[in-house]
Amino acid sequence: MSGESGPVSRRVKFAADGARSATLAALDRQPGGHVLRNRLFLGLLVIAVGIALVGLAAILIDAVAKGQGRLGFDLLTKSTSANAERAGFREAIVGTAFLMGLVILMAVPIGVSAAVYLEEFGSRERWWNRLIELNIQNLAAVPAVIYGILGLAFIARGPIGIGQVLFTGALTLTLLVLPTVIIASREAIRAVPPSIREGSLALGATQWQTIWRQVLPAAMPGILTGVILAVSRALGEAAPLLLLGAFTFVTFLPNVFEGGFTALPVLIYNYARRAQEGMPEVAAAGIIIMLAVLLLMNSFAIWLRNRFEQKW
Amino acid sequence: MVGAMAEGTTKQVHDRPEISVRPDDLRARGPAEHREKTFELKDVAVSYGDSPAVKNVTMDIYRNNITALIGPSGCGKSTLLRCLNRMNDLIPSARVEGQLLYHGADLYGPKVDPVQVRKLIGMVFQKPNPFPKSIYDNIAFGPRTLGMKGDMDEIVEKALRRAALWDEAKDRLSDNAYGMSGGQQQRLCIARAIAIDPDVVLMDEPCSALDPVSTYKIEDLMLELKERYSIVIVTHNMQQAARVSDMTAFLTVEMTSDEKNRWGQVVEYDDTDKIFTNPSDSRTEDYVSGRVG
Amino acid sequence: MATQDLSAAEAAGLPARRLEAQSRRYGEKAIKAFLAACAVLSVITTTAILFSLLTPSIGFFQEVPLTEFFGSTQWFPSQAFFGVLPLVVGTLNVVLWSMVFAIPIGLGAAIYLSEYAPRRVRKVIKPVLEVLAGIPTVAIGFFGFYFLVPLLRDIWPGDFLGGPPGAYMAGAAALCVGLMIVPIISSISEDAMSSVPGGLREGAYALGASKMRVALRVVFPAALSGIVASIVLGISRAIGETMIVLMVAGNLANISLNPVEIVQAMTAYIGITATGDIATGTVEYDTIFAVGVLLFTMTLVMNLISIRFVRKFREVYE
Numbered sequence: 001m002s003g004e005s006g007p008v009s010r011r012v013k014f015a016a017d018g019a020r021s022a023t024l025a026a027l028d029r030q031p032g033g034h035v036l037r038n039r040l041f042l043g044l045l046v047i048a049v050g051i052a053l054v055g056l057a058a059i060l061i062d063a064v065a066k067g068q069g070r071l072g073f074d075l076l077t078k079s080t081s082a083n084a085e086r087a088g089f090r091e092a093i094v095g096t097a098f099l100m101g102l103v104i105l106m107a108v109p110i111g112v113s114a115a116v117y118l119e120e121f122g123s124r125e126r127w128w129n130r131l132i133e134l135n136i137q138n139l140a141a142v143p144a145v146i147y148g149i150l151g152l153a154f155i156a157r158g159p160i161g162i163g164q165v166l167f168t169g170a171l172t173l174t175l176l177v178l179p180t181v182i183i184a185s186r187e188a189i190r191a192v193p194p195s196i197r198e199g200s201l202a203l204g205a206t207q208w209q210t211i212w213r214q215v216l217p218a219a220m221p222g223i224l225t226g227v228i229l230a231v232s233r234a235l236g237e238a239a240p241l242l243l244l245g246a247f248t249f250v251t252f253l254p255n256v257f258e259g260g261f262t263a264l265p266v267l268i269y270n271y272a273r274r275a276q277e278g279m280p281e282v283a284a285a286g287i288i289i290m291l292a293v294l295l296l297m298n299s300f301a302i303w304l305r306n307r308f309e310q311k312w
Numbered sequence: 313m314v315g316a317m318a319e320g321t322t323k324q325v326h327d328r329p330e331i332s333v334r335p336d337d338l339r340a341r342g343p344a345e346h347r348e349k350t351f352e353l354k355d356v357a358v359s360y361g362d363s364p365a366v367k368n369v370t371m372d373i374y375r376n377n378i379t380a381l382i383g384p385s386g387c388g389k390s391t392l393l394r395c396l397n398r399m400n401d402l403i404p405s406a407r408v409e410g411q412l413l414y415h416g417a418d419l420y421g422p423k424v425d426p427v428q429v430r431k432l433i434g435m436v437f438q439k440p441n442p443f444p445k446s447i448y449d450n451i452a453f454g455p456r457t458l459g460m461k462g463d464m465d466e467i468v469e470k471a472l473r474r475a476a477l478w479d480e481a482k483d484r485l486s487d488n489a490y491g492m493s494g495g496q497q498q499r500l501c502i503a504r505a506i507a508i509d510p511d512v513v514l515m516d517e518p519c520s521a522l523d524p525v526s527t528y529k530i531e532d533l534m535l536e537l538k539e540r541y542s543i544v545i546v547t548h549n550m551q552q553a554a555r556v557s558d559m560t561a562f563l564t565v566e567m568t569s570d571e572k573n574r575w576g577q578v579v580e581y582d583d584t585d586k587i588f589t590n591p592s593d594s595r596t597e598d599y600v601s602g603r604v605g
Numbered sequence: 606m607a608t609q610d611l612s613a614a615e616a617a618g619l620p621a622r623r624l625e626a627q628s629r630r631y632g633e634k635a636i637k638a639f640l641a642a643c644a645v646l647s648v649i650t651t652t653a654i655l656f657s658l659l660t661p662s663i664g665f666f667q668e669v670p671l672t673e674f675f676g677s678t679q680w681f682p683s684q685a686f687f688g689v690l691p692l693v694v695g696t697l698n699v700v701l702w703s704m705v706f707a708i709p710i711g712l713g714a715a716i717y718l719s720e721y722a723p724r725r726v727r728k729v730i731k732p733v734l735e736v737l738a739g740i741p742t743v744a745i746g747f748f749g750f751y752f753l754v755p756l757l758r759d760i761w762p763g764d765f766l767g768g769p770p771g772a773y774m775a776g777a778a779a780l781c782v783g784l785m786i787v788p789i790i791s792s793i794s795e796d797a798m799s800s801v802p803g804g805l806r807e808g809a810y811a812l813g814a815s816k817m818r819v820a821l822r823v824v825f826p827a828a829l830s831g832i833v834a835s836i837v838l839g840i841s842r843a844i845g846e847t848m849i850v851l852m853v854a855g856n857l858a859n860i861s862l863n864p865v866e867i868v869q870a871m872t873a874y875i876g877i878t879a880t881g882d883i884a885t886g887t888v889e890y891d892t893i894f895a896v897g898v899l900l901f902t903m904t905l906v907m908n909l910i911s912i913r914f915v916r917k918f919r920e921v922y923e
Binding site for chain 3: 010011014015017018019021022023025026034037038041042044045046047048049051052053055056058059062063066109110111113114116117118121122131132135136137138139141142143144145146147148149150152153154158175178179182206207208232233235236237238239242243247265268269272273280283284287290291294298
């Protein structure tokens with residue numbers, strides 16, 4: 001076995017190591033001792049899971065506890081304000097709604113198109129296709145704040161230069177979620193079996209007709225689920241928008257291409273920073289609203305997936 | 313006359329499932345030299361990259377015949393079949409050499425569009441592959457995509473009738489095709505293929521994933537279909553070839569002395585009853601008598 | 606003699622149908638070009654990011670020499686102190702302690718879900734952990750500042766590590782970041798462990814090994830590259846996290862790895878400066894981009910390492 005390298009012999013190595021360890025343990029075994037050790041180990045594992053769950057619960061319960069007193073429909077009608085009594089989330093919610101709408105409008109066609117290209121047309125032999133894939137993998141892990149810098153220096157100023165407006169935020173968030181949409185769409189497209197494509201082509205359909213009329217419709221549930229998850233991530237992102245001027249107090253409803261804007265997570269951060277009496281409660285109420293919207297979106301995504309999933 | 317012949321065929325198939333020879337009137341009309349040729353293959357060879365898959369294929373396929381390609385696994389029957397509708401184009405490393413004429417025209421000519429080829433030469437696959445749509449939409453997909461004129465309901469009904477599926481499907485046209493049994497799905501795929509009114513229907517082991525009853529139904533169907541279409545079928549079931557086909561080609565595996573390269577070659581191609589009762593080549597005789605393969 | 610039309614077929618009564626393409630199909634070519642352009646956008650985005658980071662940074666580094674940026678230990682841009690070390694140490698402080706928390710919890714959860722949990726328990730716990738991954742970081746930051754720090758302050762034992770924490774605390778930020786990272790580590794590690802073939806486990810069980818031994822001595826080593834990949838990815842996410850450190854760790858540059866103290870992470874610095882009043886185009890403003898370059902480089906290196914480990918894992922098991 002020595003001198004041979006490669007995946008199969010590595011598996012053999014793992015198996016041999018495991019066998020060696022088990023045999024030595026069996027030979028050394030003290031009666032009764034190992035049962036206690038195993039129970040302890042399992043206990044530790046359960047504690048680990050427990051801590052994670054307790055942490056999650058604490059985050060949610062704390063937000064609800066602090067915010068539910070302040071919760072009410074007035075939060076949707078009142079404007080941004082430094083006064084806890086007059087403070088609401090009207091502009092922020094509208095801003096977030098506009099942002100998400102634009103993100104969906106831009107990210108879906110571009111993301112699905114890129115996924116179609118990579119799955120149906122791009123052969124991995126060509127170096128430029130591999131470069132594109134590498135880029136997408138890297139972009140998926142770039143911190144959100146860096147996308148903010150991109151938006152600031154390239155879109156708001158720089159070559160595109162449209163200023164710190166809502167559309168800049170939308171464009172920045174689109175670029176942020178695009179890798180996720182592409183990756184999810186690719187998986188959905190890949191799941192469609194080749195036999196479907198063959199059947200369509202054998203009838204004299206062109207490649208694009210096959211993609212448009214067979215592959216994409218079949219992959220749509222998976223694509224939609226991926227889009228919803230990507231958008232729900234964009235909804236909660238504050239960091240990139242901080243760099244695009246969303247932090248300022250905006251008391252007017254946003255215009256897509258002119259003037260300032262704000263968004264829900266940014267305003268929550270804004271309120272949370274303030275020491276005035278009652279502001280943390282407003283911020284917590286905002287968190288409850290945000291979490292409720294996210295819960296709705298994710299439940300919808302799960303329902304979609306269960307209802308329309310095609311088992312091949 | 314045609315109906316009576318079809319009936320006679322059905323009786324024949326069900327009464328004698330062992331190797332049998334069909335009566336004379338069902339054989340292709342007239343001696344080989346006077347029959348009309350759908351395909352003419354001269355020295356056709358297919359390779360994937362550097363490995364050859366099929367070599368030295370020279371044969372003519374005739375109109376309104378059922379031509380069977382038989383042989384042990386790995387002899388390139390499916391590869392050869394897929395040349396006829398240019399499905400091998402989908403594999404980037406595939407290379408087709410030699411001359412392949414379709415009604416006298418070069419199928420691999422520089423201006424030939426594979427998409428157009430496939431509108432004339434259809435294919436049914438080994439594992440039934442209906443689309444994840446309703447039965448109606450499965451059939452209608454081809455005509456709609458190809459822009460065929462006419463009443464879609466009529467086109468769908470005609471295709472289903474010709475595939476002997478109308479009675480079973482007519483009340484569930486909007487049901488998902490996946491709810492059908494395997495045999496029904498394959499007949500659906502046949503209906504789908506003939507809905508666009510092709511000239512030729514290629515079948516790649518169409519019954520190998522089906523139960524015997526469905527197999528017989530599809531064999532009966534083939535005998536009806538050959539009145540309108542030319543059919544080329546790959547099958548590993550010799551009895552099936554004997555039952556339905558007019559002409560049979562027997563392929564076998566050849567290899568280089570170091571066994572590094574293996575490819576398929578046509579050993580013998582002739583009228584079916586000759587292949588099965590009095591083959592010229594001993595390899596053919598070994599195969600059809602079950603001694604080998 | 607090959608001809609391009611089907612005269613023989615016509616003679617036989619078939620309608621004349623040609624083998625040549627019926628139309629030029631420019632539409633399809635245009636569609637394919639559009640699809641390719643969408644894919645190329647990824648390369649353009651990376652280029653744009655590099656442009657956005659490097660262009661202002663070049664100006665910055667003409668004013669502030671690299672030796673000062675990396676060598677000096679004072680970060681006070683308004684007074685022209687441009688030593689980035691405190692920010693890096695600040696990030697390191699939070700990331701280090703977050704990993705000390707997240708790795709045992711994440712791996713523990715992964716081993717439990719992969720080797721011990723009955724199917725019904727797994728079906729519930731797995732999605733619940735995913736919820737943790739989906740909580741917006743501003744909500745976690747709120748929790749850290751308004752709940753965790755006051756709690757720690759209340760229960761803090763005497764002057765352990767220098768006394769109870771103030772309003773901001775690096776360690777609390779680390780706990781919050783750690784909580785955020787746990788799903789990443791547990792999910793990817795659990796996938797890696799589940800991919801280990803059952804045969805390896807069964808061989809050890811057949812020799813009388815206990816479940817703990819199989820989990821630790823067979824499955825864990827076999828899944829190691831996947832596990833390492835998950836940890837490296839977690840580190841990368843922790844380095845790039847902004848809102849939590851901004852809200853919980855504080856905004857005072859401080860060279861310390863002590864979790865009780867206030868620190869300023871690189872991301873927090875970028876966030877607070879961009880929302881501040883500094884005039885654009887000044888050297889002080891351009892610190893955003895210089896720190897951004899450093900941040901991007903660090904996460905990029907981590908990501909490439911992680912990809913390498915994922916590939917190594919896939920080689921063996923897929």
